[in-house]
Each structure stands twice: as structure tokens, then as C-alpha cells.
Amino acid sequence: MSRYSDDVLVEKAQSDDLNAFDKLVSRYEEKIYNLAYRILRNREDPEDVLQETFISVFKSLKKFKRKSAFSTWVYRIATNAALMKLRKKKLETVSLDAPLKISENEIKRETVDWSKNPGKIFKTQRLREIMEQAIELLPYHYKTVFLLRDEEGLSTDEVAKVLNISVSAVKSRLHRARLSLREKLTKYFSTGSFEKPKEV
Amino acid sequence: MECKDLIFFLSDYIDGELNPKICAELDQHLNKCESCRIVFNTFEKTIYLFKEIEPHKLPDGVHNRLHKVIKESWETKMRIHLKTFASNKMEIKNKKKEVETMSPIRRYHPLAEISKIEDMFDRYLNQFFRDFFPKRMVRGELARVEWTPAVDIVDKGTHFLLRSELPGLKREDISISVTTDSIDISGETKRSEEEKKENYYKCERYYGSFSRSLQIPADVVPDKVEASLKDGILEVKLPKKEVKKVKAIDVKVK
Numbered sequence: 001m002s003r004y005s006d007d008v009l010v011e012k013a014q015s016d017d018l019n020a021f022d023k024l025v026s027r028y029e030e031k032i033y034n035l036a037y038r039i040l041r042n043r044e045d046p047e048d049v050l051q052e053t054f055i056s057v058f059k060s061l062k063k064f065k066r067k068s069a070f071s072t073w074v075y076r077i078a079t080n081a082a083l084m085k086l087r088k089k090k091l092e093t094v095s096l097d098a099p100l101k102i103s104e105n106e107i108k109r110e111t112v113d114w115s116k117n118p119g120k121i122f123k124t125q126r127l128r129e130i131m132e133q134a135i136e137l138l139p140y141h142y143k144t145v146f147l148l149r150d151e152e153g154l155s156t157d158e159v160a161k162v163l164n165i166s167v168s169a170v171k172s173r174l175h176r177a178r179l180s181l182r183e184k185l186t187k188y189f190s191t192g193s194f195e196k197p198k199e200v
Numbered sequence: 201m202e203c204k205d206l207i208f209f210l211s212d213y214i215d216g217e218l219n220p221k222i223c224a225e226l227d228q229h230l231n232k233c234e235s236c237r238i239v240f241n242t243f244e245k246t247i248y249l250f251k252e253i254e255p256h257k258l259p260d261g262v263h264n265r266l267h268k269v270i271k272e273s274w275e276t277k278m279r280i281h282l283k284t285f286a287s288n289k290m291e292i293k294n295k296k297k298e299v300e301t302m303s304p305i306r307r308y309h310p311l312a313e314i315s316k317i318e319d320m321f322d323r324y325l326n327q328f329f330r331d332f333f334p335k336r337m338v339r340g341e342l343a344r345v346e347w348t349p350a351v352d353i354v355d356k357g358t359h360f361l362l363r364s365e366l367p368g369l370k371r372e373d374i375s376i377s378v379t380t381d382s383i384d385i386s387g388e389t390k391r392s393e394e395e396k397k398e399n400y401y402k403c404e405r406y407y408g409s410f411s412r413s414l415q416i417p418a419d420v421v422p423d424k425v426e427a428s429l430k431d432g433i434l435e436v437k438l439p440k441k442e443v444k445k446v447k448a449i450d451v452k453v454k
Contacts, residue, residue: 018274022267029266034255047262051269058273063411113238115245122249131253150250156215175211182239182246 006070014061021061025054028071031152032078038147039082041136049085053078068161075154075162079144086140114189127188134184138177145170146177201229206236210243316413323348347406349385349434351414360416360438367432374429376436378422383436386411 004012004023012020032053036046056077057064064073121127138146148159149170156174160167201222206229212218213226230237354361364385366374374387388409419441427436 018271021270021274025266025270026263029263030255030258033258033262037256047259047265050262051266054266054270055273058270062409111235111238113241115238115241127249128253131250135250146250150247151253153251156217171211171217178211178243178247179207181250182243185246185249186242 007066010061010064010066010070014064021058024070028074029054032074035075035078035147035152036082038132038135038151039079039140039143040085044085049078049081052081056081069158071154072158072161075148075152075158076164079148079162083140112186112190114186117189130184130188131181134181138180142173142177142180145173146181149174150178201225203229203233203236206230206233207239210240213240214244214247347389347408347410348412349410351385351412353414353416355417359440360418360420362414362434362436362438364412364434364436365432366429366434369429369432371429374434376427378420378425378438380419380422380441381416382413383416383438384411384413385434 004020006024006027009020009024009027013024029050033046033050036049036053040046040049053074057074064070135143135146144163145159148154148162149156154162156167156170159170159174163170206226209218209222209226213223218226230240349364349366351362351364354363362383366387369387369389373390374385377384386409389405389407391407416438420438421441424439425436427434429435
């Protein structure tokens with residue numbers, strides 16, 4: 001049944017086919033878990049968000065009109081569930097809209113082209129940790145855009161629908177998130193160390 | 201193009217969303233500016249690296265627990281679904297059990313709230329357009345907005361009385377579920393086979409599924425809810441939960 005498209009499975013699930021719904025869940029559970037894991041910054045259990053998301057999906061399944069893709073709808077429910085968790089715990093000490101501070105206008109003279117480093121340098125566990133930490137430190141609104149667009153591979157339009165923001169907002173947040181991540185990696189590769197930057 | 205412009209266009213350039221003219225200028229600039237080329241290379245590599253991060257595998261048990269929870273919700277729903285209205289007295293589906301089994305994972309769902317507001321707007325707008333324009337004039341989104349039954353809820357002291365207009369519906373077309381503080385009414389209006397074949401000159405009536413979820417202002421006892429359907433009006437009696445009164449005791453002061 002896994003060869004069926006989301007649409008076909010959704011239709012089956014809407015006519016009370018549990019097996020089809022299970023397939024849909026299996027198709028997205030890991031993605032949603034990862035998304036929740038990164039949004040929640042290890043402060044909350046992503047499993048809660050995972051369960052809440054799919055119970056919510058299950059309950060509203062009949063109301064889902066398939067005007068948008070099933071994936072878009074699921075991501076939307078998941079990001080909202082994760083955000084609610086953060087809000088409830090009031091763990092974000094600053095506004096979720098806090099701007100991302102990057103030096104967009106003052107481009108430094110770059111001297112180290114670390115992108116040409118030998119491949120094995122990019123496969124170290126240390127780099128992975130650094131990258132995960134870098135994502136973790138992005139403010140919420142940049143992080144969600146970045147995760148959905150670059151990690152989950154959604155299109156700009158889809159991300160805009162999931163987060164209910166304009167396409168240009170997606171583009172600008174994505175761009176700023178990417179710049180910020182590049183700066184962090186550049187710092188790591190040029191100094192060989194990675195100081196934990198102050199949280200923005 | 202200057203160096204500071206480049207950084208502005210980088211994402212669009214890499215995503216292939218830049219207009220060809222600026223794209224050409226950028227190419228030209230990259231060719232002659234070593235520093236920008238490094239910025240570009242490292243920017244592109246950053247995106248690539250992050251895209252390649254291995255996702256976390258689901259920890260042990262997460263998959264099974266998730267599917268178990270879903271199966272449970274599914275079974276609860278099916279149990280409710282399979283019951284039919286047997287006698288004149290309508291059977292009320294009691295959602296209490298569902299609440300109990302699911303309480304560990306029932307939490308506030310932000311989207312449910314949003315859809316409630318949406319429903320409300322849809323209903324008002326739809327009503328407005330239905331009242332003021334013949335159906336053919338209503339195009340696009342609004343024409344597709346579904347029908348929802350109108351509802352009155354009256355406080356009768358010991359119970360709430362809910363009345364709803366459900367013209368043309370049979371008992372078996374309606375499904376009601378009640379929790380201690382909410383009631384869902386849903387169902388489907390169907391066109392008969394004969395009606396389907398008819399040659400329509402005008403077709404304004406709504407056919408299809410509908411649902412309404414309403415909050416009840418005070419706690420009720422789902423087990424004791426009664427409902428009846430007569431002449432297209434659904435009446436649901438929702439007995440309030442008794443609040444035990446504390447007896448006043450006289451205390452003599454010696």
C-alpha cells in the first residue's frame with residue numbers, strides 16, 4: 001500500500017480505513033518527530049507533540065477537504081502543537097519574533113574557503129553537534145521556516161501555507177537563517193572551535 | 201553589482217528564483233571577486249550540509265505507542281459510529297469513555313480553536329449571502345461553504361434544552377455525541393435516487409454532511425441525555441450535573 005499517494009490514502013482513511021491511516025502516519029511520523037525535536041530544543045518531549053499531532057489529524061480527518069496537500073496540513077498542525085508547548089512553558093524568554101542579528105550589510109572579506117575542505121571533515125560527529133546546536137539557537141520563526149524548507153524540503157509556497165505567512169516572509173526568514181548558519185560554520189572552520197554564541 | 205548586493209540575492213540565486221538579468225550580473229561579479237566567491241561557496245555548502253543532516257531515528261517504542269494511541273481512538277470512534285438510532289427515543293452516543301481512555305494525550309489543540317472561529321465566520325457569511333443573493337450569484341469559496349443547522353440552547357433550570365432545525369432528516373441520518381461540557385451534532389442530508397434523476401429547473405437545497413460542535417455552559421450528565429426528532433426539529437435534553445448542597449448545621453455555642 002506504500003506505493004499509494006497521500007491523496008489516495010487520505011481518501012481511504014476518510015472512509016474509515018485504519019490501515020490506510022496507519023500508512024500515512026508511518027510516512028510522516030519520523031519527519032514530525034524530527035521537526036518537533038528541533039523546535040522544542042530538547043526542552044520538551046517531542047513524542048508528546050507527535051501524538052498530539054496525529055490525534056488531531058485523526059479527529060479532523062473527515063473535515064480535511066484536500067484543498068491543500070496532506071503533508072502541508074500535517075506540518076501545520078505539528079508546528080502549532082510545538083509552538084503551543086513552548087508558549088505554555090514560557091520557555092522563550094524573548095519574543096518569538098526576535099529579529100535574527102546577522103551582518104547582512106557588512107560583508108567581511110572572506111579569506112577561508114572552508115567549502116573546499118576535504119570531505120571527511122564534514123562527516124565528523126563534532127560538526128554534526130555544532131550544526132544541531134546552531135539550528136537550536138535560531139529564533140523560533142526563523143527555525144520553523146528553515147526546518148520546513150531546507151530540512152524537510154517543502155517548497156516556499158508550501159512553507160508559507162504551513163506557517164500562514166507570506167511567501168516573501170518565508171524567503172526573507174529563510175535567507176537570514178541560512179546566513180546566520182553560514183556565519184556559525186565559518187567561525188567554526190576558521191578558528192577550529194565553536195564558542196556557544198549568546199542566545200539571541 | 202557590488203559585494204553588499206550579492207549577499208542579498210544569495211538565497212534566490214541558489215534556489216533558482218532570481219531573475220535572469222540579476223543572475224547574469226551576479227555571475228559576472230562572482231567571476232572577478234574572490235571574496236564573494238568564497239561567501240557564495242560557503243553559503244551553498246552550508247545549505248548542502250544542513251540538508252544532509254541525518255534525521256533522528258524514532259526512539260524505541262515511539263512508533264508502537266503512537267500507533268496504539270491511534271488504534272484506540274479509532275476503535276472508540278468506530279464503536280460510537282456503529283450504534284444506530286433504534287427506537288423513537290434516540291440513542292445518545294456517550295463520549296465519556298473516549299475522554300477517559302484518551303485523557304493522557306488529550307490536550308489543547310490550537311487548530312481546533314482556529315477552525316471554530318473559521319466556522320463561525322463561514323456561518324455568518326454564508327447566512328448573509330444566502331439571505332441576500334440567490335445561490336447562482338454566490339461564486340467561489342462562499343458557494344462551497346457548507347450548511348450548518350441553526351441551534352437554540354435554553355436553560356431550563358435542571359437541564360438545558362437544545363433545539364435544532366434539521367429539516368428533511370431522518371433519525372438514522374443524525375449522529376449526536378455528548379461529553380460533560382460539549383455536544384457534537386453531525387449528519388448528512390441525502391438526495392434520494394429518484395430526486396437525483398430529476399430534471400432540475402432550480403437547485404438550491406443543500407445536500408451533504410454537516411456538523412456542529414457546541415459548548416454547553418455548565419456540566420451535564422452524558423448518560424442521562426435524551427433526544428427526539430419531530431417535524432424536522434431535534435430536541436436534546438441535557439440534564440445538569442447536580443451540585444451537592446452542603447447542609448447547614450446549627451452549632452450551639454455553649
